[in-house]
Amino acid sequence: NLVDHEIRHHRVQSALDYSQRELSSILSAVGDMVCSYNVSDYNFDFISPSCLELTGYTEFEFMDHPNLFFEMILAEYRPTVEEAFKNANPNETIRLEYQILRKDGEERWVSNSLTPFEDETQKHIICALTDTTAYHNLNELKSRMIRMASHDLNNPLSTAIGFFSLLASDLEGMLNEEQKMMVENIHRSHERMANMLEELLDVEQIQARINLDLKPIDLVQLIEKILQDFTFQIQQKEHAIEFVTSHSSIIVQVDPVQIEHALSNYLSNAIKYTPPQGEILISVFADDRHVIVEFTDNGIGIPESARDKLFQPFFRVKQQGTENISGTGLGLSLIKSVIKQHRGDVYYRPESQGSTFGLWLPL
Structure with missing residues (x-):
């Protein structure tokens, strides 16, 4: 019986070791930084090696200094992230977007999902960070282009509307009904274009705001x-x-x-x-x-x-x-x-x- 017990124990341990190696390989291949944070004792149970590429820090540095995770978050975002870790509810995934400062001083944008769970005695959070810097850079470029295009279009359009209003006033009483209708159509078209530019800028400004x-x-x-x-x-x-x-x-x-x-x-x-x-x-x-x-x-x-x-x-x-x-x-x-x-x-x-x-x- 003792021999059978040892054999079963060895098989279970071998299967567990294989599963851990497989999980580690999968997490490394994914590229996202994945970690398990123990809310009860404020320590990390696990951090994937891919954290090095994203943050410049190794998993061992995070394990030895758990506060490093929060210290690398830019100060303006840190209270929100700390509050999310503190008040996260089980079975409810929280998604955050913020900037971090890498070990080499480079700023990067990350998308962070937090999924809490509890065992018999402790509360944990599965945390996954994705580098979204390229997306934010492209989005900022798009925003600048929209602002520039809107500005370049809005100035001549406003001038055209102003001159057209003056012209319409000067011609008042000199136009027949058909000509009046044409003038009104032109004026409405100008106003529509101006409103479209204004709304486009409104949408862009709202979407571009992070805070x-x-x-x-x-x-x-x-x-x-x-x-x-x-x-x-x-x-x-x-x-x-x-x-x-x-x-x-x-x-x-x-x-x-x-x-x-x-x-x-x-x-x-x-x-x-x-x-x-x-x-x-x-x-x-x-x-x-x-x-x-x-x-x-x-x-x-x-x-x-x-x-x-x-x-x-x-x-x-x-x-x-x-x-x-x-x-x-x-x-x-x-x-x-x-x-x-x-x-x-x-x-x-x-x-x-x-x-x-x-x-x-x-x-």
């Missing part, structure tokens, strides 16, 4: 302010607006400028696509973890074939009743970018008549 300027704001008060800002458009189309909320005050930590921009876009769309004397309902609901904002209208609705493309950049629904509604197709994409940066999400829900566009944010 949000988070502040506590009252979401109910913000929506009331936005409604006041749109008073003229609402009265012009004689819309009936109803605003309902589960709480008289809902405090959220958000970037006020971006969230106001997103909510204003939702309301602007509801006004544009709801016929005169139509109804628009704005609903705000909050629980312990989330706040939900919905804009429901009794407008023309969205055909089923277009619903999965609604939040894509430059996509516009083409159907009867929308021919004379101006837009760039960037508004919903902008909303999605803003809300995703706040770790929330957006959605669409068809109604028996009209549509509901919504978003949720974490509290």
Whole structure:
């Protein structure tokens, strides 16, 4: 029996050693830095050798000095990462994007996923870091090109709009109906181009921002302010607006400028696509973890074939009743970018008549 026990033990140990070697080979081949962090004693149980290529440090340096992992994170991102490690919940993967300083002084961007799990006595976090420096460099290049192109186009376009307005004023009373229509079409085309450039820059600026300027704001008060800002458009189309909320005050930590921009876009769309004397309902609901904002209208609705493309950049629904509604197709994409940066999400829900566009944010 003792011999059988030793044989079984040897086989189990051999299988375990083989599995460890196989896992190590797989992790080395993947190229990402993978580690297991013991939250209970603030030490690393395992770090893949690929950490050397990403950080310039060996796995042994991290094992001997666990704080080195956090020290290499740039100071502006460090508190967020430390908080994520501290408060990570089991079975919930957290994704972070931040910069590190390599051993040789080079800065690199990394995408970091944290997946916590617990055994009988301790809490661990599986941490995977991917080098995203090349992506960020390309994205920055794209941003610069868009900003340059928009600037180079916007200046002559603004000049053209200004001169054309002066010319139209001088010609007032000298044009027949057909000529007036042509002048109005030219003016609208110029305005459309200017709006498209402005929205393109808005989307680019929002997508390019890594750090949000988070502040506590009252979401109910913000929506009331936005409604006041749109008073003229609402009265012009004689819309009936109803605003309902589960709480008289809902405090959220958000970037006020971006969230106001997103909510204003939702309301602007509801006004544009709801016929005169139509109804628009704005609903705000909050629980312990989330706040939900919905804009429901009794407008023309969205055909089923277009619903999965609604939040894509430059996509516009083409159907009867929308021919004379101006837009760039960037508004919903902008909303999605803003809300995703706040770790929330957006959605669409068809109604028996009209549509509901919504978003949720974490509290």
